[in-house]
Amino acid sequence: MSSHDSTGDLFAPAQTATRPGKVPLAERMRPRSFDDLVGQDEVVGPGRPLRNAIERDQLSSVIFWGPPGCGKTTLAGLVAQHTESQFVPFSAVTGGIPELREIIKAAEHRRAMGRATTLFVDEIHRFNKAQQDAFLPHVERGTVVLIGATTENPSFELIAPLLSRSIVVLLKPLSEESLGSILDRAVDDRARGLGSLRITLLPAARERLIAFGNGDARSLLTTLEFVAGQAPVGPDGSRTIDEQVLEAALLKKALRYDKSGEEHYNLVSAYIKSLRDSDPDGALYWLARMLEGGENPRFIARRMVIFASEDIGNADPMALVMANAVAQAVEFVGLPEAQINLAHVTTYLASRPKDNASYVGLQEAVRDARQHGNLGVPLHLRNAVTSLMKDIGYGKGYRYVHDDSAAKTDQNHLPEPLRGTRYYRPKTP
Incomplete structure (x- = not known):
């Protein structure tokens, strides 16, 4: 049984179950188990390392990076269900360093009592670099296991020491097939979805809604809920959503952002x-x-x-x-x-003129590095920084190009199995 912080719990399912009419559709339909989760199979499909770590409560600090509506908060919620530690959700949008200090203080107290804390920080990139430094000692000491969620590239938005202490998990925009499954489930589900409205969603309208979602499940479900509310109610209480209903409900937004379905x-x-x-x-x-x-x-x-x-x-x-x-x-x-x-x-x-020779050369070099493994550096290219190294041949035969210009072309700079390989082939004007 997982445990949660008593304030601001983003993941408690009871609220969505008891007050479905007061909670947005996207929140009501949030997956409550891995069996409900649609998409991201490459990351959390059955048998994948991340899923195993979550289910076994062995997750270390991790950063979920992906576009809106791809499942970052959902995964955090699944962590909350599977961990025995105190799970504390925190938003970098609404919270600040003073609140974070209180959370850390409580985590230190729990740790002294032999209990762990898992801290989920949504929109972690909203913290500036100096503020992110506040996490480092506590992550390093194990005061908290940090789970961060960000829509921004962590390489640019998160400090290197924090990245080095975390696993970065890349989540992709949801595929059209995944969005279609989420859409159909929301239309049919009578307990949490819109099944009680008896909606008939015509194929063309369904296709446009999926395109409108643009890889974002939250956007898709929010749009569906709005359109369903605008759809005419038939004499028998049923509702039909066709292209005309969709166009009438979403005209302004569709024209500006997704009129032609482009992503x-x-x-x-x-x-x-x-x-x-x-x-x-x-x-x-x-x-x-x-x-x-x-x-x-x-x-x-x-x-x-x-x-x-x-x-x-x-x-x-x-x-x-x-x-x-x-x-x-x-x-x-x-x-x-x-x-x-x-x-x-x-x-x-x-x-400007175009030449991708550097990029292509790097790809080929990476391929060889992976294929051949850890090929040794040729002895003549190694620095003999001790007498022992010199005695066993480090630096022997190296030709200093400033004294011997022929060394530029005659001297081999690759491991022996790759001798003569050309990676960089610039285009001639």
Whole structure:
């Protein structure tokens, strides 16, 4: 039997069972067991290490990273059910460092009494880097097992010492098949869902609702609940949701964000491909679509930094400088003015020559590193920092290129099984 903090329990099922009409559909339909969980099978399917650790109450500190509505809070709720430790939910949106200090103080007291504490921090990226430092000693000492949830890339938003003490679990947007299962269950479930409304959901409307969900189960169920409330009630008390009902209920939102069913990642893909194909007009259009749709400008800037090295590389080394400059500008200027900076560097990246040789070379080198394992560093490339090392051949035969220019091409710099391999093959102008 798991135990929970007495205040602010986000996961107690009793409330959803006793007051279904007062709780949003998305919360009522939240999975209460792994058997109810739809999607994320790669991470928490039967037999997966993370699921085993949760079910055996052996979970160490972990960061759940994924887009909204993919199951981060649900997984935290399942941890709460399976752990014997005190489970304390905490939101970085509504809580602060003073409240966190009280939680840690209580955890220290429990630890002295021989009882563990699991601390769930939702939206952990909302804490700045200095505030995140407050977790470190308590995670390191085992005062708390930390479970963090974030929609932002932990590499950018969380401090390195915290990441090194945690496992990062990447959760993906839910597939259309998973969203379809969640949608059908909510329509049919009479106890927690909308089954008592006797809804008939026509295929075309179902397809559009799934597309509207865009990988986000919470958004899908919130939308379904609203549309169901707007659907006309027939003489027999049943409701039919077709495309006309859907259009009438969601016209404004559908027009702005998802009129054609395009997903967040499709917009990003179209933007990157326009840059890659040296089309500044296409890139500007997709940039505008992302900005108008409310995309985080940090996300766009990060994609530009990646693109500068992945697709332009040494064809124009200034591309990375420019991309980093726009990332800094986004932080310094902020929206709406930062749109100008994003447009400036978008057209620059689209207009520059392209060469992905560095990226391709890295992929090939990684493949060989994995395939061949820990090949030893050739003796002539090792530093002889002690006399013993020198005696056994460290550094022997190494040719100093400043004294011997031929060493640049004659000297082997790879393990013997890979001698002569070429990873970097830049395009010639």
